[in-house]
Amino acid sequence: MKKTLLLAILACFIHIQLNAQSIERVEPPNWWIGMEYNEIEIMLYGKDLATLTPKFDKKGVELVSHKSFENENYLFVTIRISADAAPGSLKIDLYKNEKIALSHDYPLEARNPQRKNIEGFNGSDVMYLITPDRFSNGNTDNDNVDGLREKANRNLLGGRHGGDIQGIVNHLDYIKDMGFTSIWLNPLLENDMKTYSYHGYSTTDYYKIDPRYGSNEEYRNLCDVAREKGIKIIMDMIENHCGLLHWWMDDLPTKDWINQWPEYTNTNHRKTVILDPYSTDEDKKQFTDGWFVPSMPDLNQRNPSMATYLIQNTLWWIEYSGISGIRQDTYPYPDMYFMADWTKAVMKEYPHFNIVAEEWYTNPTVVSYWQKGKDNPNGYTSDLKSLMDFPLQHAVVKSLTEEENWHSSWNHAYEMLGLDYLYADPMNMVIFPDNHDMSRIHAQVGKDVDKTKLAIAYFATMRGIPQFYYGTEYLMADSTGDHGEIRSDFPGGWPGEKPTFTSEQIEFKKYMQTILKWRKDKEVIHNGKTLHFAPDNNDVYVFLRYINDDRVIILLNKNEQNVELDFKKYQKYFPKSKAKDIISKQEINLNNPLQLKAMTAYILE
DSSP: OHHHHHHHHHHHHHHHHHHHOOOOEEESSOEEETOSOOEEEEEEESTTGGGSEEEOOBTTEEEEEEEOOSOTTEEEEEEEEOTTOOSEEEEEEEEETTEEEEEEEEEEEEOOTTGGGOOOOOTTOOEEEEOGGGTOOSOGGGSSOTTOSOOBOTTSTTSBOOOOHHHHHHTHHHHHHHTOOEEEEOOOEEOOOSSSOTTOOSOSEEEEEOTTTOOHHHHHHHHHHHHHTTOEEEEEEOSSBOOTTOGGGGSOSSGGGBOOOSSOOBOOOOGGGGTOTTOOHHHHHHHHHSBSSTTSOBBOTTSHHHHHHHHHHHHHHHHHHOOSEEEETTTTSSOHHHHHHHHHHHHHHOTTOOEEEOOOOSOHHHHHTTSTTOOOTTOOOOOOOEEBOHHHHHHHHHHHHSOOOTTOTTHHHHHHHTTGGGSSOGGGOEEOSOOTTSOOHHHHTTTOHHHHHHHHHHHHHSSSEEEEETTGGGTOOOSSOOHHHHTOOOTTOSTTOOOOOOHHHHHHHHHHHHHHHHHTTOHHHHHOEEEEEOOOTTOEEEEEEEETTEEEEEEEEOOSSOEEEOGGGGTTTSOOSEEEBTTTOOEEETTSOEEEOTTEEEEEO
């Protein structure tokens, strides 16, 4: 009797222990049938899942393998999905001692046939860069969310201010009417950090939109509505690091899931070590494996499951949302060979897609190293099409703010553009006067409106894909360089607030809008060749965009007084007797010397 009771109690205990196990997370949460990337490693997380064995039976789906690391709370299950698999649920049974301990229904969805041919951003586009928390609050109900650490506080420069996805949706018509055709959004994924969480670069969940911005469904709706209006959405991604409070940081799958040091080690930011033939292994390791800041653990992409996780996450967001591009943060900091695999995987799945990378360096020798088609001495290649053109941005600002340099202050911009031979595809570079990490262009040029106009005219017409930061159209400018001030709230983006603009701000917005709307259907600007003329001592920079007989000539007069420009030297390349300035709408006789107004840009077609 006692033995029978003991066995019954033991059986009950075993049953309770088995049932105590649960699946807390499954990533990626689903996949699609008919994708090139059809071998998926599913990460299951829950208590002691590594002690279980997965089995399933579904036509067209094969169990390739399963594995675990030293942490028994993770089980990695690899499946292969054939093209003839039927959409629906894949029931994965997890066995222990020949009995089913747990089951999970894994969704395999039918693929949207339009996803394969997503058209990425290109030379026909003008990007509008938005920091979502600071742009517009379209839903005040999500300003504070239970369970998330940081609450809204608009009085704090580095705090959350309440901007969200609905606020962006509400402004899509405004963005389109300004002449923008794509929107690059700073990261929207969950950033559940205690402070300074609004910027989004400390991800705490790679598969979840931060609820203070909205939901995954709201993000997908934003992409759909924007697409209907002819606007592409570009997602900001970070493969280099996550947030210190990411859910896995309390229970890592393996010690080498992140790059760990005996004591905290910051990256040395020595971006040249990758190309430097004399750099030490220690310096290279510190650059790639050091943490960006103490709150951002450095991900170890040399761990095969981490590499797979990041690639699958990128493909999942493209397929789920239908975004048209990616801006990759801190591109040179992760393992460079992983980044090559990452770009190849994305471009194989989406051949017409585009990715722009951040390589913040003002020397084009360093920036050009990463672009697809670049012939590097060490043989390194990737499928990365586009990079942010920090060298040109830096040179143009120098030209606008410094005095005469060897005949003309425009020489900074002129000579930097002359180094385009270093790039495999300079037309695919993203050019910009400012972004979320630097003072706005109006502040950079000393809040001189005329110089700001010259910058806008330059970046809107030069080769490449222009990007402008939200609020630049209203001459927004910081005074301190503090990132919280640089990312100030967009005027009128909050309920009940009606901004009052000066006549100068209104005029500048129209100026920028005129150029961008004109640019929308100008193939000669989108894909035309570039010819520029060495600036002489009259401090006028002249360049030409052309396709066969379709030609536009841009004149940038930085002189503080009117100047006379003899057009004869340009008529060989612009053989017209008359042209129209698209800014002033005036017709200009090119047979006579041109009278250029002080500090004025001319775009003649």
